[in-house]
Amino acid sequence: MDIKKIGIVGAGVMGGEIAFVATQAGFPVVLKDIERRFLDIGVANARQIYEFKVRRRRMSEDEMEQKLKLISVTLGYDELADADFIIEAVPENLDLKRRVFSELDAACSPGAILATNTSALSVSAIAEAVSRPERVAGMHFFNPVSMMRLVEVVRGARTSDKTMSSVCALAEAIGKSPVRCADSAGFIVNRLLCAAMLEAARCEREGLMSRADIDSALIKPDAGLPVGLFKMADQLGIDLIHKVMRILQDAFGDRFAPPEEVERLIASGHLGVKSGKGFYDYGKS
Ligand SMILES: NC(=O)c1ccc[n+]([C@@H]2O[C@H](COP(=O)([O-])OP(=O)(O)OC[C@H]3O[C@@H](n4cnc5c(N)ncnc54)[C@H](O)[C@@H]3O)[C@@H](O)[C@H]2O)c1
Known part of the structure; x- marks a missing residue:
């Protein structure tokens, strides 16, 4: 796994929580959404989880602020150009996800892994929107991400072995427990x-x-x-x-x-x- 910087597209319920688990593990994160107020909500969600940890004395306020500094926000794609791994967490709509993937395809580095947090849509159908479908996989986190260890790592029709291994390794690096599964509606859970x-x-x-x-x-x-x-x-x-x-x-x-x-x-x-x-x-x- 050679992942140093993570992009998250969609700063909603899942995006904010994923920003928490990724920064907690030390990864710099760029959160992207379509309006500033949604970005604020995503960052506020991540902060809220950190504040809970501070109240429980599991981390100091200084440590929390250092972790929060790892999160940057954007409304465009330029800041995702040097991310090695981008996870999409926009609403569960195939057309929207395909549009986001085709925009990511144009904006991101050719080596970057593109993952979707879809709950039930076809990863292969989403991957059709990009020129390198071997770099696309499902990475299905469960809500609340900060507490649920399971992550389903979904192999699309053209996902490479290397992409599967990298996504599983990333899941482990952020404290999650990956299970590999086939690209079938609803996956396992x-x-x-x-x-x-x-x-x-x-x-x-x-x-x-x-x-x-x-x-x-x-x-x-x-x-x-x-x-x-x-x-x-x-x-x-x-x-x-x-x-x-x-x-x-x-x-x-x-x-x-x-x-x-x-x-x-x-x-x-x-x-x-x-x-x-x-x-x-x-x-x-
Ligand atoms: N909420 C859950 O319990 C849960 C659990 C597992 C997986 N998921 C999946 O995660 C994904 C996101 O779910 P959620 O509950 O976080 O949704 P949400 O509605 O809370 O957040 C989605 C965010 O995406 C943003 N968005 C919309 N279009 C965008 C675009 N073109 N570019 C960037 N951002 C855009 C929205 O403004 C919003 O902030 C869905 O596919 C959902 O099925 C959700």
Whole structure:
């Protein structure tokens, strides 16, 4: 692995957290977004995670400020020209991701690795937008990136062995645990998670058990999930879950169609924790 500088395109929920884990490991990072206010949010997110560590006395304020100095921000592509590794974390939309990849292709060094943090889209389809698809791989972090160690490293149809090894090595260098997987909709975790969420919704609809009971059973020590399925959907965002289920439905058929409960939440703008209400009420809407 010869990665010295990391670019992150999209300073949202994932971009800000990825900036934290990368700078924590000592990598200089350039965050790119389309408006200054989104960059501010991304940097503020990274700062918030550092401040939590300072409060817990895991790092001094000076160390935090040194780490934060590793983050620079930009609205253009010029600052990414000398990055060895760029990860895209823009919204889950194939056309948008392809546009970003074709812009990266023109702006970045020919040796740079281009990764996508897509949750469920085809890495091969995104890689079609660039002239060097062997340099493209999926690097799927989980939310919150600062706490979740797993990273799915996805091999597209033309991803080279060297690119796969470099992405896995980078994941390890920033304290993550990579698992290699094929370029199949939803990869490993989201495919299995969506299947479980759909079944949980069916159990509740059939009147067999309440959502609170389902969630509480899954987080009992022996079941081992950190959070129940309905609560997890609220935390991830009902809009993201809906999008991922639609992608899985296109790939594998109607067994993955978003359930009516999810459609209803989307129609009424209840997107989970971020909007104050989803499967549960967070008292903000
Ligand atoms: N949120 C999650 O739980 C989660 C988990 C794993 C993977 N993902 C994936 O990560 C990606 C990003 O998700 P998110 O939740 O961080 O989204 P988000 O909406 O919080 O952030 C996306 C950011 O991208 C910016 N953006 C939009 N167009 C851009 C462009 N052309 N150039 C640069 N920036 C642009 C937006 O302004 C925004 O700041 C998606 O593909 C999503 O599926 C999300």
